Amino acid sequence: MSEPTVLRSREAMEEIERQLLAPYAQHSRDSRGRLHPETPHPYRTEYQRDGARIIHSQAFRRLEYKTQVFLSGTGDHLRTRLTHTMEVASIGRSIARSLGLNEYLTEAITLAHDLGHPPFGHSGEKTLDERMRGHGGFDHNAQSLRIVERIEKKYPHVDGLNLTYELLEGLQKHRKLFDPPFWDGAPLPEAEGRRERVEPYPSPSLEAQIADIADEIAYYSHDLDDGLEFHLITPAQLEEIDLWVATREEILSRYPDLEGRELFAYIIRSMIDRTVEDVIGESLRRLRAAGVRTATDVRYHPEWLIAYSAPMAASKRRLRRFLYQQIYFHPDIREVNDRCSALLRELFDAYLEHPEWLGETSARRIPEDGLHRVVCDYLSGMTDRYLLEEYERRLGPV
Ligand code: MG
Secondary structure, eight states, X not given: OOOOOOOOOHHHHHHXXXXXXXXXXXXXXXXXXXXXXXXXXXXOOHHHHHHHHHHTSHHHHHGGGSXXXXXXXXXXXXXXXXXXXXXXXXXXXXXXXXXXXXHHHHHHHHHHTTTTXXXXXXXXXXXXXXXXXXXXXXXXXXXXXXXXXXIOBOBTTBOBOOXXXXXXXXXXXXXXXXXXXXXXXXOOOOBTTBOOOOOOBSOXXXXXXXXXXXXXXXXXXXXXXXXXXXXXXXXXXXGGOHHXXXXXXXXXXXXXXXXXXXXXXXXXXXXXXXXXXXXHHHHHHHHHHXXXXXXXXXXXXXXXXXXXXXXXXXXXXXXXXXXXXXXXXXXXXXXXHHHHHHHHHHHHHHHHHOGGGSOHHHHTTHHHHXXXXXXXXXXXXXXXXXXXXXXXXXXXXX
């Protein structure tokens, strides 16, 4: 009998990355590290650790009971924030792997990307933003960062999950310039002896760019799927979506007898496939044309390099318009979410009057963060069902 396989150490994993990944990938060995320096793990890379920290967080577990589009609990097949997140991770990993980029970093960013969503989807977000006017507002992207940097409590004497620089960078969204994480006057951590100042830059890592596009690919397709399942839209309406029509025609040329749910399911699946293939092709073309050689080149490149081709981008814009008109602003969806958001609003005001209702850990943050922010953190962290229960407990039947 031969000896069992030797432990695959972190160093060995880093060496595998060096051999497998493209030079412009974000290699875990080159991480700028964490705000609070930690001893490297014996057999996990930095981004594997980040991913595990997110999966083991409280905010991640709550994604299961948060609205994606449809109120949590509306139907057993409908997406929740958690299943959405897992679809994004799966799409993101496929793209990253095929482009020779760091799958673990992409995966970790996707797992964290929606942690900051409040209950009741976008309607809940709007309500909190209104309530936070004059107190810094509310935005789910900023909240995702706040959760992993401040609210989660896992380590002694440390706020947040102490994630890597690259993970936090990937959670900064919709910015013209990326502020280097840990920038609030804190010195950059010592990572492989690198301590130079970092100026804000226009693009995040390719892995973060993938996480962003994978999010869009996932929800564009699964919201159509859920819309059909929930009878918010009819197949006839989909005739105006060129991506749907082209995909269907291509499928019917191979499987002329497909129809009904079986056909729709296969169209949805094939739309994802087509889009992913388009993104891989276009991104490769852009990477070559840009001539980037390192992950730093990517960050200082003025345009994002992970992208749809021009025709696909146009199709996606049409699809997006359709989704907004026919699903997100559909009266059945809006009414439920608006009704629930009114409860959120009332509960917010009630908490301002009764800070003693806050949990002990939250209450401790009031002197530093202010009552409004702490109430906002507390309520935005709730799941749909917990908020409804809490309302009944405090203010009476809904
Ligand atoms: Mg998302």
